Amino acid sequence: MRITSSITPDAVDLDHVDLLDAHFYANGDPHSVWAAMRRRAPLHRQDLPDGRGFWSVTRYHDACRVLGSHDDFGSEQGSLLGQLGQGDAASGRMLVATDPPRHTELRRPLTHLFTGKALAGTEQRIRQAVREVLAPALGHEVWDLAQRAAMLPMAVAGVLMDLPQEDWPQLVRWTGMAAAPEDPAFRVKNGPTTLALAHHQLFAYFGEQYELRAGTPGDDVFRLLMTMNAGDGRLSVDEVVVNCYSVLLGANATTPHTAAGTVLALLEHPEQLRAVREDPSLIPSLVEEGLRWTSAASSFLRHAKRDVELSGGVVPKGDAVAVWVGSANRDESVFTDPYRFDVGRGANRHIAFGFGPHYCLGAGVARLTLRVFLQEALPLIGGWELAGEPSHLASNFVAGLAALPIRATAQSGNPGQAA
Ligand code: HEM
Structure with a gap:
């Protein structure tokens, strides 16, 4: 998906856009389409030749309304556009595919493992992983930040879930296949086959890990899922497995793209890079602007539980x-100059982590990872340039970079020392 674009909303023919098509996000310009929808069709209908159809909500306040009100819009028929018309086999058992009150029962016992003290011990581990990701920057070869960043979230998710490190590369591959099954880098035969394969591998993997852990002590997320009480008792093996899947996918599908996309934004806006290097106290605000700018989790699905009025019309029940x-x-009624990448942006009320009951469980983990990543990367970026066109992932769910080739600039003798 284009992260920067010259926005031309008036030129967009909204009768002929296909927001379902994964390849549109690799080759097209969704920001112009969304800008046109915000202005001319805030509730846009797309009907598919096979009889399925969906509404699109593009304005900030409508997005919050839909994500924030589970009484009106439910997640149990699937929370991803790719599930349109199919439902979700993990409905009522996996966090993202469950509405309150069951959702609250599943989520409440988990939250403390994703915040505060539980994360404090992971910072050093994250820094080490970040340095491994950035290691090629110290040489003069062309290297791909998007590819290397894929390993970044494992340093947190892998540790939080106590997953053996030798399994991490394979887990990154399978979660990549699950998040962007249509992308040429992941596709096996076709999108649905790729997705089915990824699900099979990941569910089998977590099933085996369950067996290995049974009866062993530990205070990780995996064992907590196995032992916690959720309303009417313990979770079934299947419930544990699908929620492990959800946590890992949540981490792996998003964090690397936010990290790589923020670096690209800094390379494209050298004055913003200068500002944050001169004043590192801007790093937390850079993290938030990077989250807003990249919006790596691009779309979520809901189904109306009754007729609900939004800007532009009524969404019928069902x-x-x-x-x-x-x-x-990028809603111009909420963000001043929304197409400006601004590391000093105040009151940045982005919804990159969602809104309402499903607000990202890993938001604290992601913010910590991104802060450490940028602390380590900022001294280096001044000595980098693009070594080719970045390419965008073919996915209607993840807005991310498939490739971000980087090399040291001719001027920077040692990129590690670049000022
Ligand atoms: C930049 C990184 C991330 C972004 C942009 C992001 C974005 C999101 C969004 C938008 C949602 C809401 C889904 C919905 O409304 O249906 C969500 C939910 C979730 N995320 Fe993240 N996420 C990130 C990182 C992580 C990490 C690191 C983890 C785990 C370690 C994680 C785990 C989850 C889980 C388990 C949910 C489901 C929560 C629920 O349904 O109650 N995410 N994420």
Whole structure:
């Protein structure tokens, strides 16, 4: 998906856009389409030749309304656009595919492992992983930041879930296949086959890990899922497995793209790079602007539980609604100069982590990872340049970079020392 673009909303023919098509996000310009929808069709209907159809919500306040009100818009028929018309086999058992009150029972016992003290011990581990990701920057070869960043979230998710480190590369591959099954880098035969394969491998993997852990002590997320009480008792093996899948996918599908996309934004806006290097106290605000700018989790699906009025019309009961997070985060009625990448942006109320009951469980983990990543990367970036065109992932769910080739600039004798 284009992260920067010259926005031309008036030129967009909204009758002929296909927001479902994964390849549109690799080759097209969704930001122009979303800008046109925010202005001319805030509730946009797309009907598919096979009889399925969905509404698109692109304005910030409508996005919050849909994501924030589970009484009106539910997640149990699937929370991803790719599930349109199919439902979710993990409905009512996996966090993202479950509405309150069951969702609250599943989520409440988990939250403390994703915040505060539980994370404090992981910072050093994250820094080490970041240095491994950035190691090629110290040489003069062309290297791909998007590819290397893929390993970044494992340093946290892998540790939080106590997953053996030798399994991490394979887990990164499978979660990549699950998040972007249509992308040429992941596709095996076709998208649905790729997705089925990824699900099979990941569920089998977590099933085996369950067996290995049974009866062993530990205070990781995996064992907590195995032992916690959720309302009416313990979770079934299947419930544990699908929630492990959800946590790992949540981490791996998003964090690397936010990290790589923020670096690209800094390379494209050298004055912003200068500002944050001169004043590192801006790093937390750079993290937030990077989250808004990249909006890596691009769309989420809900189904209306009754007729609900939104800007532009009424969503009839039972209909599917796609919420475009990347559009809401560029809404000109909420963000001043939304297409400006601004490391000093104040009051940045982006919804990159969602809104309402499903607000990202890993938001604290992700913020910590991104802060450490940028602390380590900033001294180096001044000595980098693009070594080719960045390419964008073919996915209607993840807005990310498939490739971000980097090399040291001719001027920087030692990129590690670049000022
Ligand atoms: C930049 C990084 C990340 C972004 C942009 C992001 C974005 C999101 C968004 C938008 C949602 C809401 C889904 C919905 O409304 O249906 C969500 C949910 C979730 N995320 Fe993240 N996420 C990130 C990192 C992580 C990490 C690091 C983890 C785990 C370690 C994680 C685990 C989850 C889980 C388990 C949920 C489901 C929560 C629920 O349904 O209650 N995410 N994430």
